[in-house]
Each structure stands twice: as structure tokens, then as C-alpha cells.
Amino acid sequence: MIRLRDWLSLPLGLLTLRFLPELPSAWIIGLGFCIALLLWPYVRPFALFLLGLGWACVQGHWALEQRLPASHDGRTFWLEGQVVGLPEYSESVVRFDLDSVTSRHIGIPARIRVSWYKGPKVQAGERWRLAVTLKQARGSINPGGFDYEAWALARGLGAVGTVKAGQLVQGAESSLGGWRDQLRTRLLSIEATGRAGGLAALVVGDGSGLSRADWQVLQDTGTVHLMVISGQHVSLLAAVLFAGVALLFRWGIWPQTLPWLPVAVGLALFGALGYGWLAGFEVPVQRACLMVALALIWRLCFWHLGVWLPLLVSLTLVLVINPLVGLQAGFWLSFAAVALLILGFSGRLGRWTALVSLWRAQWLIAVGLLPLLLALSLPVSLTGPIANLVAVPWVSILVVPLALLGSALLWIPPLADPLLGLAGYLLEGLFQLLRVLATWQSAWQAPELSWGVRLLLILGALLMVLPAGLPVRTLGLVLWLPLFFPSTIVPAAGRAEVWVLDVGQGLSVLIRTAQHSLLYDTGPRWGDLDMGERLVLPSLRALGVQRLDRLILSHEDNDHAGGLLSIVQTMPVLEVMSGTQGALAQGLGAKDCQTGSTWEWDQVRFSLWRWEQARDDNQSSCVLSVEASGERLLLTGDIDQRAERAWLTSDGAGQADWLLLGHHGSRTSSSATFLKAVRPQAALVSRGWGNSFGHPHPEVVQRLESLGISLFDTAKLGALRLELGARGSLEGLRVRQRFWFRL
Known part of the structure; x- marks a missing residue:
């Protein structure tokens, strides 16, 4: 029998891929699999670690082989592919991903991202034949900079390109992508105090309608997560549907012959998957839906096994399906946030009010994620806890339900327009508040820290998020002192x-x-x-x-x-x-x-x-x-x-x-x-x-x-x-x- 703690070795092996300077050769990977099988009866944690690492390396090799070869870099090819995701429009440029790419030339990646300057309107789900000048998906490498190549590899993008000419091969009338694109167009056409772009972000997961100034405000206030369809929105919808059935049962209104728990779980799961479908099932949404589904199954069948089980199983499944998600910052932040909330709330004593619970959640996220944000070279919002204290319930309880209900009633404009208009006004009011906070204090970009300082910050954060009353929590703040007195290595005199x-x-x-x-x-x-x-x-x-x-x-x-x-x-x-x-x-x-x-x-x-x-x-x-x-x-x-x-x-x-x-x-x-x-x-x-x-x-x-x-x-x-x-x-x-x- 495999113990739960043994399974921790499997995701650790899968996560190790993120830190490898180079991938081992095929024969070394094969040798690792053989050693894992031999050690399985004796040292299962190490065997699981080797299996996870080997599988991750196999996937890494496969992903590298899908990238554009150097011999094709800068050349123009005719190819055909389907538009996936929602195209992004910026000034006179439309950018979109092409999947299932075919060409008579060998070595063309199956998925690429292209830019079409002064191109026609492109709709998700369409199939195009294009002449594209392809380039390797290379990014700039700078201190503290965004790693574009890791992002592209995790998304399966084998190349980028510029469209020189093209013709439409097949429309998108019957595809999910085409339907989502039509819904986005409909949402963006609604007069909602200039916040139609925000409504489109919350309903279909398209943030292109928000301006760069909007995104800067969200970054400065630590509220970017509210404008992308993430685990928070998906889990909230599932929780509302589950709680609705539970309340009916508690009030005695629920039919006695119908078991309430399976119905609540099924309805919540259906709502989560429906929201994910509406958002296009991008990788973060897939991860959120998987976590919600496992949490619901755990509530139905495995309640007695403890609260960490669904998180560990979902983490393992996500990594097994695609180990390269470990290259994305969102993966680390989402799982770390859930783990922090479990850690902070599982040890509570007595009943907390809603306001105390909300503040506790913001405290856990702000303190617990800070070392991770610094390690990922991401900006830190100093006003984030205050902004989220207002913004989280504002968006989750008011804006998202109104936006979803209004979208569902778009075929009845007299009902849909007032709902979406109200959602837009509420969103505009929130942005006015966030602008004030962003003007008061912008996001802080910390200098690069040594590994020793990073470990101290992690240990300090873990101590500070422990349940109240433990004396060691004060030690966590002491371990954070290097953060308040950063030491930057500067050249000596004469250099x-x-x-x-x-x-x-x-x-x-x-x-x-x-x-x-x-x-x-x-x-x-x-x-x-x-x-x-x-x-x-x-x-x-x-x-x-x-x-x-x-x-x-x-x-x-x-x-x-x-x-x-x-x-x-x-x-x-x-x-x-x-x-x-x-x-x-x-x-x-x-x-x-x-x-x-x-x-x-x-x-x-x-x-x-x-x-x-x-x-x-x-x-x-x-x-x-x-x-x-x-x-x-x-x-x-x-x-x-x-x-x-x-x-x-x-x-x-x-x-x-x-x-x-x-x-x-x-x-x-x-x-x-x-x-x-x-x-x-x-x-x-x-x-x-x-x-x-x-x-x-x-x-x-x-x-x-x-x-x-x-x-x-x-x-x-x-x-x-x-x-x-x-x-x-x-x-x-x-x-x-x-x-x-x-x-």
C-alpha cells in the first residue's frame, strides 16, 4: 500500500524539470525508469521521484522537438491551421494562435502564434491558409525579466510569425471558439460605462478590451487575478451552487426522497465545467476546473481523509498531464495560494465572522506569497491586502454573478442590458477606488535576492501564517529583516x-x-x-x-x-x-x-x-x-x-x-x-x-x-x-x- 506522504515524491520529481540546466539523454532517462522499477518494492518515495522526473524529461524532449528548427528561421512558408483562443486586436495588428498546423514542408510546428498587420477580422474557430514568415520563439534575457521562451514552451508554441498573405478556408459557425468570439463581440458592443472590456474578461476570459493603464492599476493594487478567469471565479460559482442546495436542505425545503449531497456536488461540478467551457478551457481554467472537481469528489466520498488530499491529487494530475506548466508563474501562485488558505484556516479555533475570515485570507495570501513573488521576479503590491479586502467580494459577489446572468440573457435584451449595465457601473466604481490606491502606492519591484535570503523569507512566511497564539510567529518577522534592509552588491571603487x-x-x-x-x-x-x-x-x-x-x-x-x-x-x-x-x-x-x-x-x-x-x-x-x-x-x-x-x-x-x-x-x-x-x-x-x-x-x-x-x-x-x-x-x-x- 502506498502511503499519502510517499506520493509527495511524484510531484517533486515532476517539478524538478523546472530547475534543470539541460535535459538528460534518452538512455539516462531509460536507466532512471529501470532503477525506479527495481527500487519500487524497497524505496517507493525515491522510485516515485525518479518516475516523475523521467516522465517530465520525456515531455520536455518532446516539447523541444516541436520547436522551429534553425534552418527554417526567417523563412516564409505556406501553411494551414485553425485559429484557437480569442484573437487579440491592438491598433492595426491582430494576433492569434494557430493550432493543428499543416504544411508540405517538414519541421513546421503544430502550434504557432502569428501577427497580421492590417489584416482582416479573424474569428476563433476559423481555418486559414496563410503565408507566414516564421521565427524561433526567442525572448529577451535580462536581469529580473519575463522569460518569454519558458512561457512559449509551456503553451506549446513552437514558433512565432508574421502573416504576409492569407485566405479563409473554413468558417467558425459551429465551433466553440466561434461562439465565444461572437459572445465577446456582443459584450464589447454593450454600453457599460466603458467597462465592457472588463465584462468580457470576466465572462469569456478575454482581457484585450482592458487598456494598458487598466492593467497597470490592477498590477499596482495586486488585483490582476480578479480580471482573469481563474480558480477563484470557478470555485466561487461552484460554491454558490453547492451552498444553494445545502441551504435548501437545511431549511427543510429539499425533497426528503432526494439525497441533497450528490445533487449539490453534481450541480456545482456542472456549473464549474460550464464556466470553464465559456472561458475556452485555457490551461489555467483547466487547472481550476480539475481542482474544483477533485474537491467536490473528496467532499462526496473521501471527507474522512483530510483536507490536503484534493490539493495533492490535483497537483499531481496537473503535472502528469503537462509537466511544463511548472515553467509558468501562475501555476506556482495558484497552488501556493490554495495551500496557504488550507494551512491558515484548518487550525482555527471557534467561528470567525465573514469580515475576519476575509481579512485572514488576505493576510495569508499577502504574507505567504511574498517570497514566491520575489523568487519569480514579479512586482509586489503594497496596497494589495487593502485593495483585495474590498475588491474580492465586490467582484465575486456582485460583478461576476450579474455579468454571467446578463450574458445568459443576451437573447432577451430588455433583461440583459440593465444587468450588464449595472455590472459595468459596479466595475467602474471599483476601478475608481483602485486608481486612488495605485496613485498612492505603486507596485514594488524588489532587487534580486540571494538564495540564502530567499530561504529566510520562505521560512519566515511559513512561521507567520501559523495559527494565532503560537510564540514562534514572532520569529518569522525577525527572519524577514533582510527584506527591509536590502543589500545590493555594488562595484568597488575603481571598477x-x-x-x-x-x-x-x-x-x-x-x-x-x-x-x-x-x-x-x-x-x-x-x-x-x-x-x-x-x-x-x-x-x-x-x-x-x-x-x-x-x-x-x-x-x-x-x-x-x-x-x-x-x-x-x-x-x-x-x-x-x-x-x-x-x-x-x-x-x-x-x-x-x-x-x-x-x-x-x-x-x-x-x-x-x-x-x-x-x-x-x-x-x-x-x-x-x-x-x-x-x-x-x-x-x-x-x-x-x-x-x-x-x-x-x-x-x-x-x-x-x-x-x-x-x-x-x-x-x-x-x-x-x-x-x-x-x-x-x-x-x-x-x-x-x-x-x-x-x-x-x-x-x-x-x-x-x-x-x-x-x-x-x-x-x-x-x-x-x-x-x-x-x-x-x-x-x-x-x-x-x-x-x-x-x-
């Missing part, structure tokens, strides 16, 4: 830490000394995709940068200055300088980059140069030289070969140990004469993977190779880190390998 951030086809470089921070360029902005907001700011916060003493724009081209406004509006910047005086620089009162300007921070010397005879913005780029303990770094912006020749005649010309290639490695820069004069030991290039400009140009790469100059590329290596003045080597974050990283 500078340099980060060339991975911002795609653009540039942003952070330079830190012992007491100061400088940012050279801010990354690009493409439409609503602001790399300054999405990549640069999270990286600065993860590295513990609280303010910028100086922000230098090499020039005002979008790929160098696109993220400027989001940075200066969010983080204190003492001084802005620019190589060109365009609208951005003038609007911020930026100083000119003047040749010969020098300063020293913490025994690190900085100097500027700009070509006075420049004829365009690229030639006007502000060139920055940084020297620490005799080791020199040269940042050249987008200067071309004519500007390089002018620099060679300046007073600041000379050799450099490290050179950031001009214009992302364009052949109009980095001439052989310039490279021979600078004689760097290595060159750095910041560019986007598969960019349409062909950077770095093969001629530039050939020049570097002929001179024996090493090349470090953000597109291949992720963000690049260098400790200037230490005479050490340079490292790329992608080398800190996870098994899903492409090198």
Missing part, C-alpha cells in the same frame, strides 16, 4: 559594472560605479511595445538601481530613445544629456553632449565626444568612453565611418579594451581603419534576433575575425555583463542555461 541589456533591435547600456548609475540609451518603442517600460525598468529595479545620476541619449532615433519617457516618468533621473536636440531632448531640458566633457565617479573616469560637423542624427551620436583602473570601454552609438575617422583625430582617441559596435554592427560603421586603431580585445553588439537589417553585417563580422577580435552578441547571449577594471571576462545571461534556452 564599474556594465550591463548591455537585451532590448532587441535597439540599445540600452547601464553603467554602475560604487555610488552612481548612468544609463546610455533607453531601448526602442514599437507601437504599444515600449522596451524601456517592459525590459529596461525591470532590469534596473532587479539590479537595485533606485535612481539614475545621468541618462545619456546617443541620439534620438527610436531604437535608442524610444523608452525615454517611460523611464524618466517612473524613475528619478538627475540629469539628461543628448547628442541631438530633437523634440524629446528639448521637452526634458536635456543638455548637449559636448566634446571634451569629463567627470569622475568613484575613481572611474567618463568622457564624451560628438562630431561637430555631423550631417545627420547618426553622425551626431554622443560617444561615451569609460575607463576603470586602466581598462577602457567605448560606446559609439550609431556613428558611421566618416564620424569614426573624425573621432580618430580627436584628443580622446586611442585604444579600448571593449568596443560597442556602432549602428548595431552595420557595414556603414566599424571600418577596418577604426578597428585597427582602437584594437579592442572584444566587440559587443546589441541587436534583435533575425532583424530585417542583417545586423551585424557579414563584412563587419569578417573584419573582426581577421583582426582576432571576439564578438559578443545580445541576440545570442542575452544581456551582457562586464566588470570594467577587473580585467575579467564577459558573460551573457543566456549562458546561465535552462534547458529551454536556445544558444
Whole structure:
């Protein structure tokens, strides 16, 4: 007989996949299965662990094999597939997932995500034949950044692409996706005080109708979970249906010949599955429905086995079905939240009021999930407990029931419109309150913490969520002291830490000394995709940068200055300088980059140069030289070969140990004469993977190779880190390998 505690080994083995730097080979996995079978009669926990780990590795190999091969990267193929999920519309772009993809070419992934610029209206459930330029699903790798590649792998996305042409093959009239899309369109067309997008998020799980400002408010107040169909909404509906039958039975209204418990369980399960069906059964909803179903079955048949059984069984089943869900932050947060609630409420004494129970739940979530949020590099809302104390019952008890009832009655507009209108007004009122809280205190992005500090925070959180009255709870707060006095590792005097951030086809470089921070360029902005907001700011916060003493724009081209406004509006910047005086620089009162300007921070010397005879913005780029303990770094912006020749005649010309290639490695820069004069030991290039400009140009790469100059590329290596003045080597974050990283 297998004991319950033995089964803990199986999910632990499945979860280990998340932390593997690389997957073991097939023969090692097979050997592990054999060892597990041999040990089964003697050491079942270890055998279950090996079985779980082996199964997870098999699934990991299968997922990696479904990704686009390098030989197909950047090529255009005709393919056919079905639109799954709800398409997302943003300005003139529609983005959607294609599943069951077929093509006459070998190696095309079965599921991809595409963007169609100025494309037609696309509906879920339709089947299209498309000409798509495919690319590998690569993401930027930065300190504290979102891991796009892990997200894509967990969702089964083998590639991303841009649609060049297409034709509709089959409509979506009879499909679930088509029906959901029609319902979303109907909801978005309703006048509900501008909150129709929020109603669509709560009814069909589509958040594209909410603006970026709305999502920022939700993030700052820790209420994002309320606008996505999650376990909270699904379990609430099931609980309401179950409680309805239970109350009828308690009041003596229920028929005596009909057993109330099986009916209550069946009705609750039907409601949960129906809500999941309405939401499209995305992975988080599948997980929620499974957990609710197991909890109901446990209540019906296994009540005597304790409250932890349904959680453990659902955790194991979710991981067995798809071990890759462990790569998603939502998986960890959802199961951890349920575990915390069980832990916090199972040991209570006496009966609590509804308000006390609600506050207790918010306390458990806020304290218990904090270490996990920090470990996942997610922002922490300091106003979350207060916001959720109001928002959870507001949305769960008022808005969601009204929205669902109104949606069910859409075929009777005189009844549906008032219900949905009231739900919209209630949602708007909630957003007004959340905006006040978000203005008062935005979300906090903590710097990266050591593993030792993380373990202390976890232990402290576990102690603090224990039942009241236990004296060890105070010790939990003591273990949290390192969080209130964070220690960020800074360079020693005479050294500078340099980060060339991975911002795609653009540039942003952070330079830190012992007491100061400088940012050279801010990354690009493409439409609503602001790399300054999405990549640069999270990286600065993860590295513990609280303010910028100086922000230098090499020039005002979008790929160098696109993220400027989001940075200066969010983080204190003492001084802005620019190589060109365009609208951005003038609007911020930026100083000119003047040749010969020098300063020293913490025994690190900085100097500027700009070509006075420049004829365009690229030639006007502000060139920055940084020297620490005799080791020199040269940042050249987008200067071309004519500007390089002018620099060679300046007073600041000379050799450099490290050179950031001009214009992302364009052949109009980095001439052989310039490279021979600078004689760097290595060159750095910041560019986007598969960019349409062909950077770095093969001629530039050939020049570097002929001179024996090493090349470090953000597109291949992720963000690049260098400790200037230490005479050490340079490292790329992608080398800190996870098994899903492409090198």
C-alpha cells in the first residue's frame, strides 16, 4: 500500500524539470525508469521521484522537438491551421494562435502564434491558409525579466510569425471558439460605462478590451487575478451552487426522497465545467476546473481523509498531464495560494465572522506569497491586502454573478442590458477606488535576492501564517529583516559594472560605479511595445538601481530613445544629456553632449565626444568612453565611418579594451581603419534576433575575425555583463542555461 506522504515524491520529481540546466539523454532517462522499477518494492518515495522526473524529461524532449528548427528561421512558408483562443486586436495588428498546423514542408510546428498587420477580422474557430514568415520563439534575457521562451514552451508554441498573405478556408459557425468570439463581440458592443472590456474578461476570459493603464492599476493594487478567469471565479460559482442546495436542505425545503449531497456536488461540478467551457478551457481554467472537481469528489466520498488530499491529487494530475506548466508563474501562485488558505484556516479555533475570515485570507495570501513573488521576479503590491479586502467580494459577489446572468440573457435584451449595465457601473466604481490606491502606492519591484535570503523569507512566511497564539510567529518577522534592509552588491571603487541589456533591435547600456548609475540609451518603442517600460525598468529595479545620476541619449532615433519617457516618468533621473536636440531632448531640458566633457565617479573616469560637423542624427551620436583602473570601454552609438575617422583625430582617441559596435554592427560603421586603431580585445553588439537589417553585417563580422577580435552578441547571449577594471571576462545571461534556452 502506498502511503499519502510517499506520493509527495511524484510531484517533486515532476517539478524538478523546472530547475534543470539541460535535459538528460534518452538512455539516462531509460536507466532512471529501470532503477525506479527495481527500487519500487524497497524505496517507493525515491522510485516515485525518479518516475516523475523521467516522465517530465520525456515531455520536455518532446516539447523541444516541436520547436522551429534553425534552418527554417526567417523563412516564409505556406501553411494551414485553425485559429484557437480569442484573437487579440491592438491598433492595426491582430494576433492569434494557430493550432493543428499543416504544411508540405517538414519541421513546421503544430502550434504557432502569428501577427497580421492590417489584416482582416479573424474569428476563433476559423481555418486559414496563410503565408507566414516564421521565427524561433526567442525572448529577451535580462536581469529580473519575463522569460518569454519558458512561457512559449509551456503553451506549446513552437514558433512565432508574421502573416504576409492569407485566405479563409473554413468558417467558425459551429465551433466553440466561434461562439465565444461572437459572445465577446456582443459584450464589447454593450454600453457599460466603458467597462465592457472588463465584462468580457470576466465572462469569456478575454482581457484585450482592458487598456494598458487598466492593467497597470490592477498590477499596482495586486488585483490582476480578479480580471482573469481563474480558480477563484470557478470555485466561487461552484460554491454558490453547492451552498444553494445545502441551504435548501437545511431549511427543510429539499425533497426528503432526494439525497441533497450528490445533487449539490453534481450541480456545482456542472456549473464549474460550464464556466470553464465559456472561458475556452485555457490551461489555467483547466487547472481550476480539475481542482474544483477533485474537491467536490473528496467532499462526496473521501471527507474522512483530510483536507490536503484534493490539493495533492490535483497537483499531481496537473503535472502528469503537462509537466511544463511548472515553467509558468501562475501555476506556482495558484497552488501556493490554495495551500496557504488550507494551512491558515484548518487550525482555527471557534467561528470567525465573514469580515475576519476575509481579512485572514488576505493576510495569508499577502504574507505567504511574498517570497514566491520575489523568487519569480514579479512586482509586489503594497496596497494589495487593502485593495483585495474590498475588491474580492465586490467582484465575486456582485460583478461576476450579474455579468454571467446578463450574458445568459443576451437573447432577451430588455433583461440583459440593465444587468450588464449595472455590472459595468459596479466595475467602474471599483476601478475608481483602485486608481486612488495605485496613485498612492505603486507596485514594488524588489532587487534580486540571494538564495540564502530567499530561504529566510520562505521560512519566515511559513512561521507567520501559523495559527494565532503560537510564540514562534514572532520569529518569522525577525527572519524577514533582510527584506527591509536590502543589500545590493555594488562595484568597488575603481571598477564599474556594465550591463548591455537585451532590448532587441535597439540599445540600452547601464553603467554602475560604487555610488552612481548612468544609463546610455533607453531601448526602442514599437507601437504599444515600449522596451524601456517592459525590459529596461525591470532590469534596473532587479539590479537595485533606485535612481539614475545621468541618462545619456546617443541620439534620438527610436531604437535608442524610444523608452525615454517611460523611464524618466517612473524613475528619478538627475540629469539628461543628448547628442541631438530633437523634440524629446528639448521637452526634458536635456543638455548637449559636448566634446571634451569629463567627470569622475568613484575613481572611474567618463568622457564624451560628438562630431561637430555631423550631417545627420547618426553622425551626431554622443560617444561615451569609460575607463576603470586602466581598462577602457567605448560606446559609439550609431556613428558611421566618416564620424569614426573624425573621432580618430580627436584628443580622446586611442585604444579600448571593449568596443560597442556602432549602428548595431552595420557595414556603414566599424571600418577596418577604426578597428585597427582602437584594437579592442572584444566587440559587443546589441541587436534583435533575425532583424530585417542583417545586423551585424557579414563584412563587419569578417573584419573582426581577421583582426582576432571576439564578438559578443545580445541576440545570442542575452544581456551582457562586464566588470570594467577587473580585467575579467564577459558573460551573457543566456549562458546561465535552462534547458529551454536556445544558444
